[in-house]
Amino acid sequence: MNSGLKEKELLEIWVKAQIASETLREDLMSMEDLRNESILFLREFIKASSKGNLTDIGTADYKPVVTLLRKISGNRAQAGFTPSETATFVFSLKDSILGFLQAEYKSSPEILSTETIRISKLLDKLGLVTFEEYARTRDELVKDQQDSILEMSSPIILIWEKIIAVPIIGILDSKRTQLIMENCLQKIIQTGAKVCIIDVTGVAVLDTLVSTHIIKTANAIRLLGAEAVLTGIRPEVAQTVVHLGVDLSSLIPRATMADGLEYAFRKIGFQVNKR
């Protein structure tokens, strides 16, 4: 398989096989891109395999092949291909090469057998690389999405000069508390806020752990010269929290956001009057 002609022939067979495959994703990738990727990969693969090593893909010979394969798999993972659809790239090549071998060594069954096994093993290893890279890329994507959601989920709002508010919605774990605390403190420094209203109406579960996180945040806010007002504790929740022995005294509790706002205005020296 060293001549340029054979390479071309193999390429055609391989591309045809990919197009004929039921895992083809014409919606995610153009035929031209598919062909180009195949040309690139086949070239690198033949370059590496013709050096004689057909067993170890960890060697320097195969580095360009593996790197290229990772790139291709990563792109497919991001584009939305399934793992199988991504792996088809390599496995269809295997089929095509094996077909080639069968024709070449028709008359020497023993050689055919040995070569078949060798090439199979080699391409299986490369196939596994695509799976690995696929999984890794998906994990990274999910993590990035999670980070984005985390960022967006608790905006700090400057509702009045010197008054900021944080509506917390959903689950408050230590990671999220970290983020909220840091953002709150930064906002206080930026705006010189004197009151920070933390609204927990939307907090799913207000147990001792969550309360601890909130108290921690309140204490840090206090160190920056501001006060933390806690609003939105439902009566049942307030009862439970007290029974659990949690000390919420470092926070100023108010039933509703409106009450919290009234307190905040008074704190910064304002009074709300009807016109």
Add this chain to the structure above:
Amino acid sequence: MQKIPILKIGKNLIVSLQFDVDDKTALQLQSDLLQTISKTGATGVIIELSALDMVDSFMGRIISDISKMSASMNANTVVAGIQPSVAITLVELGLKLEQVHTVLNIEDGIELLTKLDRQIENDDSENQ
């Protein structure tokens, strides 16, 4: 040992901690402060910490002591400029810094001290 300068603005003294003070420097600072309070009749002390990248229990003790000593000489103490990461760490460390007022910056510190001073004056005049 480095000597920490003490600034005077009106009836308030401002001490800006630029680095971690060691034992000797801390003791020197405390004695200098007390002397200055006595000499000038200052009624407020602002400890400014924005340059500190860390406050540990040792530093907390220094701040506490300054606060108590100043109080014994009729001066209120206010701590200003704690950085966010330092604030978070302080809370996790569990340092309470009780009886120490904390403010965002020196300006707020002066405002608070003026208010506290006025309160004391009001209390005094009420008691007369």
Add this chain to the structure above:
Amino acid sequence: MMILKTSNIISIREETDLISTRHYVRNLSIQMGFSLVDQTRLITAVSELTRNALVYGGGGIMTVVMVDTGPRHGIKLIIADKGPGIVDIDLALQDGYSTGHGLGNGLGGSKRLLDEFEISSEPGKGTTVTAYKWLP
């Protein structure tokens, strides 16, 4: 399997050592990519632990190691002294902050600032604290 990368041994003999250890750990944590808050947690814990070793332990040694366990990267700290040791470790770990004199010895606080924390001490034989801070 843990692969320990670079390590450094710093002696804690006098007050200036407390400052240099902090700077060393600060620089290392910046290099390793720790967030500002985590950097602050690290140097604060280091300050507490090395001061303990100096003040209560009569001096000691801190070993700082960059650790790589594959998925996790972090810093390993070992602070050891040959002082009188701690009689009641559980008591020592409690926050000793009173409105009066001492502000405790920062042991419990340091534990909260770090991710993994082990302390072994025998009266008369000294104290060793081993702790880890991992990158998220």
